[in-house]
Amino acid sequence: MADKKDDKKKAPEAAPAGEEGASSKKSKLLFFVMVAAGALALVGITAGATLYLTGFFDPPPAAEAKAGEKDAGEGDGSGEAAGESGGNKPIPGGGPEKAAAEVPAAERFAATYKPVTTAGGTERDFTLNVPNSRRFVQFKVAYKTYYGDTIVERVTKHQIAIEAAIIATAGQFGEEELTSVDGRARVAASLRDAMNDVLIRNEDFGGIDEVMFTHFVFQ
Numbered sequence: 001m002a003d004k005k006d007d008k009k010k011a012p013e014a015a016p017a018g019e020e021g022a023s024s025k026k027s028k029l030l031f032f033v034m035v036a037a038g039a040l041a042l043v044g045i046t047a048g049a050t051l052y053l054t055g056f057f058d059p060p061p062a063a064e065a066k067a068g069e070k071d072a073g074e075g076d077g078s079g080e081a082a083g084e085s086g087g088n089k090p091i092p093g094g095g096p097e098k099a100a101a102e103v104p105a106a107e108r109f110a111a112t113y114k115p116v117t118t119a120g121g122t123e124r125d126f127t128l129n130v131p132n133s134r135r136f137v138q139f140k141v142a143y144k145t146y147y148g149d150t151i152v153e154r155v156t157k158h159q160i161a162i163e164a165a166i167i168a169t170a171g172q173f174g175e176e177e178l179t180s181v182d183g184r185a186r187v188a189a190s191l192r193d194a195m196n197d198v199l200i201r202n203e204d205f206g207g208i209d210e211v212m213f214t215h216f217v218f219q
Contacts, residue, residue, distance in 0.1 A: 114152050115142040115214060116162065123214070126166060130218075133175045140215035141166065141191060143208045151207040155195070158202050165194040178218055188212060 115123045127138045145151040155162060169190050177183030188211045196206030 109146045109148055111209075112145050112148050112152065113142055114145075114155070115140065116155070116166070117159075119159065124163060125215075126163075126170065128167065128171050130175050130178060131171065131173075135175065135219055137170075137178050138215070138217040138219070139170075139213050141188075141211055142214050143192070143195065144210040144212070145207050146209055147207045151199070154199055154203050154207070158198055161198045161202070162195050165198050166191055169194040184213065184216065 118124050123140050125138065125140055127136060129136050143155070170187060173183065173187050173190075177186060192208055192211040195208050195211065199206045199208070
C-alpha cells in the first residue's frame with residue numbers, strides 16, 4: 001500500500017518533463033529558422049552589392065544622354081531657343097544650311113571690273129621713264145572689286161590721289177622686273193596695295209582685290 005501511494009505521488013512529476021522537451025524543440029526550430037533567414041539575408045545583400053559594384057543598376061548610356069538633354073533644356077530654357085537660332089539648321093536634301101556669317105565676303109557679291117580712268121571717263125594712259133634706263137614704259141590698268149559701286153565711286157572720288165600712287169609705285173621698278181612676267185605680276189600687286197592704301201587712309205576701307213594691266217608697252 002505504501003508503494004502505491006508513492007507511485008501516485010510521483011506520477012504527476014512526469015508531465016513537466018514532457019513540456020520541457022517540447023519547449024526545447026521549439027527553441028531549436030526557432031534557432032534554425034533564424035539562422036536560415038540570416039543566411040538568406042546575407043546572400044541577398046552580397047548579391048545586391050555585387051550587382052551594384054558591377055554597374056548592373058546603372059542606366060544605359062542612351063538614357064543618360066536623353067536625361068541630360070532634357071535637364072539642360074528645362075533648366076535654362078535654352079533647348080528650344082538653340083534649336084531655333086543657334087547652330088546650323090538641317091535642310092531638305094541633306095547637309096546643314098550654311099550660316100550667312102560663314103559665307104566669305106568675296107562670295108556675296110559678283111566681281112566688278114573697272115579701268116582706272118581720267119576725269120573725262122577715258123582710260124588713263126600712264127607713261128613713265130624706267131629708272132636707270134633710257135627706256136620708258138606705257139601702260140593702262142584696271143581693278144577688280146567684290147564690293148560693287150561702293151568702291152568704284154570711292155576710286156573716282158579719290159582719282160587724283162590714286163593716280164599719284166600708281167605713278168609713284170610703278171616708278172620704283174627697274175627694267176628687269178618690267179620686262180619679265182613675274183616682275184610685272186609683282187608690279188601689279190604693288191599697285192593694288194597702293195590703291196588700297198589711298199582708300200584706307202581716306203575711307204577706312206580698301207576693297208580692291210586685284211589690279212591688272214590692260215595695256216603694257218616697254219620701249
